[in-house]
Amino acid sequence: MSTHPRFPLLQDAKALICGVANEHSIAYGCAKAFHDLGADLAITYANEKSRQHVAPLARALSASLLLPMDVSRPEQVEAVFQQIGTAWGRLDVLVHSIAWAPKEDLQGGLLNCSAEGFGQAMDISCHSFVRLARHAAPLMKDGGTLFAMSFHGASRVVENYNVMGPVKAALEACARYLAHELGPRGIRVHTISPGPLKTRAASGLKDFDEMLQAAARRAPIGELADITDVGFTCAFLASPEARRLSGETIFVDGGVHIMG
Numbered sequence: 001m002s003t004h005p006r007f008p009l010l011q012d013a014k015a016l017i018c019g020v021a022n023e024h025s026i027a028y029g030c031a032k033a034f035h036d037l038g039a040d041l042a043i044t045y046a047n048e049k050s051r052q053h054v055a056p057l058a059r060a061l062s063a064s065l066l067l068p069m070d071v072s073r074p075e076q077v078e079a080v081f082q083q084i085g086t087a088w089g090r091l092d093v094l095v096h097s098i099a100w101a102p103k104e105d106l107q108g109g110l111l112n113c114s115a116e117g118f119g120q121a122m123d124i125s126c127h128s129f130v131r132l133a134r135h136a137a138p139l140m141k142d143g144g145t146l147f148a149m150s151f152h153g154a155s156r157v158v159e160n161y162n163v164m165g166p167v168k169a170a171l172e173a174c175a176r177y178l179a180h181e182l183g184p185r186g187i188r189v190h191t192i193s194p195g196p197l198k199t200r201a202a203s204g205l206k207d208f209d210e211m212l213q214a215a216a217r218r219a220p221i222g223e224l225a226d227i228t229d230v231g232f233t234c235a236f237l238a239s240p241e242a243r244r245l246s247g248e249t250i251f252v253d254g255g256v257h258i259m260g
Contacts, residue, residue, distance in 0.1 A: 008038025009239045014088045015039045016080070018069065018132065019097030019149075021046070022053045026149055026197060027097035029227025033235045034093065035061040042084055044069035064088075071098060071128035081135040091139035093238045096132055097149045099125040101163055113163045121163050126171045133178050133189070143186025145238040148175055149230075150191040150249060152257045172249050179247035188246035190237055195224045195253030219254035 015034045019027035020043055031041055042065035045054040051068070058066040065087060069080045084091055101124075105117025129148045136146065153161035154168035172191045179189035196215045216224050233252050236242055251257045 009241075010034060010093075010235060011038035013039040013092040013238065014042070014084075014090055015093035015095065015238070016042045016044070016084060016091060016136070017095045017097075018044045018071075019095070020044070020054050020057060021050055023057060024197075024227065025097065026194060026227050026230050027095060028057060029229075029231035030095045030097065030147075030234050031057070031061055031063075031231070033228065033231030034095075034238075035063075037232075037235050037239075039093065039235075040064050040088070042067060042080075042087075044080060046070055071124060071131065074131075077131060077135060081139065085139055088139075090141055091136055092142075092144045093147070093234075094132060094136045094144070095147045095234060096129045097147075098128060099149070099164065099167075101125070101167070105163055107160075107162070110162050110166070118163055121167050122170060125164070125167045126174060129171060130174055130178070133182070137182060137185065137187060140185070140187050143188070146175075146178065146182075146187065146189045147234050147237070148189075148191045150193045152193055152195075152251065152253065154193070154249075156257075175249075176247050183246060188237075188243075190234075190246070191249045192230060192234060193249055193251045193253065193257065194230050195219070195251075195256045197224070197227060197230075215253070215256050218259045219256045220258065221254045224254045224256070225252045 017027050017031040020031060031043060035041055041061055041063040043058045043063045044067050045051045055066060067080045067083060069076045071077060101121035102117040105113045133146055148171055150168045150172050153165045154172050175189045175191045230252050
């Protein structure tokens, strides 16, 4: 696919991309795909430490806005959407690619996960999507599309995925309910379920390399998807060509999820 098609699929669309940490992030794959297909970008970074990694990527993608946003800080979330409203007056796409759990709770198995760790994982990885949707919806005056990133550990037991399995299951359920609530406003909601990808967040999972290799062996097409595949899948789903699709969990994993 040409990176600058003659008729860009998302010409002049306004897209907010949350969760870029570096060039290996799923969110970066989404940002690049949206940029290549004509969208104008707003990109957030979690803190000043991450800004040094995100800022060069935002410049390379000609992002109009680069904004700080720690989703656990309501004032930062509100400021992001205020600035988007001022700069653009509208929003067409939101990509939420944010997940976190305390390392000891993530690696210690679900049985030993603390209530505090469970709550933090649920808040940052799941309820933050609901909060962002609440702020995004008023800016999607002519409709729009919301995306959250899941994993097939939400519906199947994946060794060492632990607390993130229930959290991602909740995220997928939230997306379905948001699709129902926001549908009358022309806003569509999807969860994207990539296979294992080498991202900074995934590196916190115990024995992740073994998980990656096992998934690649089981993929019917013989290889896994990458962040570019995820990005272009989101771009299509955000386009007018996918206007009748909502509430879906889309697997972009080389077919791994169909295997027993």
